Amino acid sequence: MTIFYFVAFLSIFFALMTIFTKNPVHSVLYLVITFFTFTIHYILLNAQFLAVVNFIVYMGAIMVLFLFVLMLLNLNKDTEPMKSNLVKIMGTIAGMCLIATVLGALKVIETNNGFVTGNTDFGLVKNLGKILFDEFLLPFELSSILLLTAMVGAILLAKKDKKEA
Amino acid sequence: MEVAFILEKLILVVIVFVITLVIAMYSTLAERKIAGFMQDRHGPDRAGIFGLLQPLCDGGKFFFKEEIIPAYAHKTLFVLGPVIAIITACITSAVIPWGQELTIGDRTVSLQVADVNIGVLYVFGVIALGVYGIMLGGWASNNKFALMGAIRAASQSISYEIGMGLSLIALLMVTGTLSVGEIVAQQSGFVNWNIWVQPLGFLIFITCAFAECNRVPFDLPECETELVGGYHTEYSSMKLGLYMFSEYINMFVSSALMASLYFGGYNFPFMYDLGLSSNWITIIGVIVFFLKIFGFIFFFMWIRWTLPRFRYDQLMNLGWKVLIPLAIANIVLTGVFSIIKDTYF
Numbered sequence: 161m162t163i164f165y166f167v168a169f170l171s172i173f174f175a176l177m178t179i180f181t182k183n184p185v186h187s188v189l190y191l192v193i194t195f196f197t198f199t200i201h202y203i204l205l206n207a208q209f210l211a212v213v214n215f216i217v218y219m220g221a222i223m224v225l226f227l228f229v230l231m232l233l234n235l236n237k238d239t240e241p242m243k244s245n246l247v248k249i250m251g252t253i254a255g256m257c258l259i260a261t262v263l264g265a266l267k268v269i270e271t272n273n274g275f276v277t278g279n280t281d282f283g284l285v286k287n288l289g290k291i292l293f294d295e296f297l298l299p300f301e302l303s304s305i306l307l308l309t310a311m312v313g314a315i316l317l318a319k320k321d322k323k324e325a
Numbered sequence: 326m327e328v329a330f331i332l333e334k335l336i337l338v339v340i341v342f343v344i345t346l347v348i349a350m351y352s353t354l355a356e357r358k359i360a361g362f363m364q365d366r367h368g369p370d371r372a373g374i375f376g377l378l379q380p381l382c383d384g385g386k387f388f389f390k391e392e393i394i395p396a397y398a399h400k401t402l403f404v405l406g407p408v409i410a411i412i413t414a415c416i417t418s419a420v421i422p423w424g425q426e427l428t429i430g431d432r433t434v435s436l437q438v439a440d441v442n443i444g445v446l447y448v449f450g451v452i453a454l455g456v457y458g459i460m461l462g463g464w465a466s467n468n469k470f471a472l473m474g475a476i477r478a479a480s481q482s483i484s485y486e487i488g489m490g491l492s493l494i495a496l497l498m499v500t501g502t503l504s505v506g507e508i509v510a511q512q513s514g515f516v517n518w519n520i521w522v523q524p525l526g527f528l529i530f531i532t533c534a535f536a537e538c539n540r541v542p543f544d545l546p547e548c549e550t551e552l553v554g555g556y557h558t559e560y561s562s563m564k565l566g567l568y569m570f571s572e573y574i575n576m577f578v579s580s581a582l583m584a585s586l587y588f589g590g591y592n593f594p595f596m597y598d599l600g601l602s603s604n605w606i607t608i609i610g611v612i613v614f615f616l617k618i619f620g621f622i623f624f625f626m627w628i629r630w631t632l633p634r635f636r637y638d639q640l641m642n643l644g645w646k647v648l649i650p651l652a653i654a655n656i657v658l659t660g661v662f663s664i665i666k667d668t669y670f
Contacts, residue, residue, distance in 0.1 A: 185402075185464065192457075212446040220453025221483065224460070228479050231464050231472065285443065285503055 164204055171197040184230050192223045209285045329432070337438055341418055348622075349573040350380040356626050363630040387566035395559050399465040406462025407560070407567035413455040414571035417578045420444035422506045424591045424611040428604055436611065437506050444505035445493060448582060449486075452537055456482040458571065459539075463556035474555030477637065481536055481543065484644035489533035491652035492526040495659040496586060499523060505582075509590035513597075518589040525655045527587045529648050534579040536644070539572060541629040543640060580621035581614075588617050 171194055178190040195218040202211035292300050354369065354376060361368025369376035394403055424436035441447060456479050463475020499522050500508045512518050520527050536543040554560075557568045584590060591610030601609070635643070 189402075189461075208441065208443050209446070212443050212450050215450040216446065216453050220450060220456075220486070224453075224456055224479055224483060227457075227460055227464075228476065231460070231476065 164201075167197050167200045167204065171201070185227065188223060188226050188230055191226075192219055195219050195223065206284070207288075209288050333432075333434055334438060337434075337436070338419075341423065341438060342415065345415060345418055345574055345577060346570075348577050348618075349570055350384065352573040352576065352622060353383065353569075354380050355622070356629075359623065359626045360630055363627075384566070387563045390562040392562040392564070393559075395467065397467045398559065399467065402461045402465035403559075404564070406458050406465060407564045407571070408458075409461065410455065410458025410571040411567045411574070413451050413458060414574035414578065417448055417451045417575075418581065420447050420505050421578070421581050421585055422509050422590060423614060425603070425607045427607050436607070440504060440506040442502075442504045445497065445503045445508070445586075448505070449490060449493070452489075453482075453486060455537075455571075455575070458568075459556050462560065462568070466556075466559035468559050470554070471556050471558045474558070478539065478556055481539075481640060481644075484641060485533040485536035485543075485648070488529055488644060488648035488652050489537065491649060491656060492529035492533065493586075495526045495652070495655045496523050496530075498656070498659050498663060505585060509585045509592065512589040513592050515589070515592075515594035518587065518592070520587045523587065523655075523659070525651065525658075527583070529652050529655065530587070531583060532643075532648060534583065535625070535628065536640075538575045538579055538625070540576065540625055542632040542635050544634060576622060576625050577618065580618045580625070583621055584614060584617035590614055590617075 174190050174194040174197065178187050178194060181187050181190060195214065199211045199215045199219075202208075202214060357379075358368040358376070369379045372378040372382050394400060419438045420441060422435075422437035422440070426433045426435050428434075459478040459482075460475045463471040463473075463478070466472070496508075496519060497503060499519065500511055502508060502511075508519070557565055560568060591607075591614040593610065593613040596606055596610070599606075
């Protein structure tokens with residue numbers, strides 16, 4: 161349990177650092193570390209497969225792309241759009257609403273779900289695969305179709321741009 | 326978790342680490358010797374017999390060179406770049422089974438540091454992480470050439486990771502496990518090697534491995550004719566040494582991976598027909614494994630002096646329009662074959 165609290169502290173600390181640093185590249189790097197702490201959380205839950213997939217997909221692919229784009233954009237103080245006070249206040253209110261919603265949702269679920277009471281081998285590849293392709297086959301396939309649609313859409317947008325130019 | 330177990334693993338880790346470093350060191354010499362052989366000249370032969378002390382001299386030289394951090398570089402990230410590169414290169418070897426079990430007294434010692442049941446994915450994750458070292462180094466240098474090199478490295482590595490992952494999926498369909506230890510154990514003898522059932526997958530995997538290691542013909546991130554030195558243009562002294570070292574370690578580890586995933590790892594033909602005790606089989610197995618690795622390292626160097634470098638658009642075309650469709654076709658074929666095998670044989 162002490163390990164959990166230590167890693168949870170690290171997660172929150174680096175998540176806050178992500179928000180508070182001025183330099184966008186630093187921000188991305190702190191986000192990478194935050195994802196790494198999530199990987200440790202998964203390992204603590206004995207969900208090895210999720211841990212490694214989180215590692216590969218978020219740290220290895222998505223964040224590399226983020227970093228890639230930021231390096232190309234070369235953001236600095238001059239190009240940063242000035243945000244008015246109105247936007248800042250609206251952002252704060254929206255954030256608070258999100259916190260209230262998440263807290264409410266967590267309160268409803270409480271703690272007697274599968275994670276705590278179920279068997280600890282839940283996150284191993286075999287068990288996860290059986291559950292995904294048996295019990296949750298439809299949502300799984302639907303989400304893959306959603307991803308495919310997004311991909312096709314992105315390619316379509318990129319192609320259109322090329323024709324006009 | 327008793328003390329002896331931890332001690333045993335610690336000793337194994339140190340041995341693997343030292344062997345990795347020594348092999349990476351002598352790979353630099355081997356590369357120059359092989360280059361010399363291919364170009365009909367001697368290669369380095371002044372330091373020690375056959376130039377055997379050359380890597381030591383080079384290493385010493387790296388330490389004594391002046392350490393330069395450019396004034397406009399981002400200092401922390403500039404130092405962090407080579408550190409990440411070498412760490413990610415070194416930790417991949419944790420899941421590679423170097424041999425079977427060794428019996429000392431009444432203890433059986435497994436020659437694999439960690440037999441995690443997601444070994445293949447672990448390797449894949451660490452490889453994915455390796456690109457951060459290059460990207461951070463290239464960006465922190467605050468140099469246009471270095472940035473270009475870093476961007477090339479990142480996009481190349483992302484593109485070829487997909488092909489590599491897809492070729493591995495076909496392999497996993499055949500083996501049915503994600504543990505590298507089990508995959509090697511399944512390939513005992515000679516006819517059970519995965520290369521016989523996954524030749525196309527191996528071809529895709531080795532091509533992607535070349536790209537992931539930034540080796541010729543995919544060495545565009547450090548293409549000296551266009552980019553001065555690529556992502557390590559601004560680096561000097563041991564930090565440059567770490568980058569070069571991590572490249573050779575990557576080459577060694579990916580050779581070990583190819584040998585264990587497709588060429589049977591420590592398995593050799595007729596291993597159980599010779600009537601040897603299990604310890605001898607293990608020792609010969611380790612030697613055989615390293616011979617396979619050296620064969621692959623030689624292949625890496627051989628290709629370097631055989632093929633010219635690709636152009637960047639050719640590299641991307643090969644990755645996205647040839648290797649990925651081929652890998653997907655390979656997955657489908659593997660599925661069809663395994664169904665036919667299950668129903669008719």
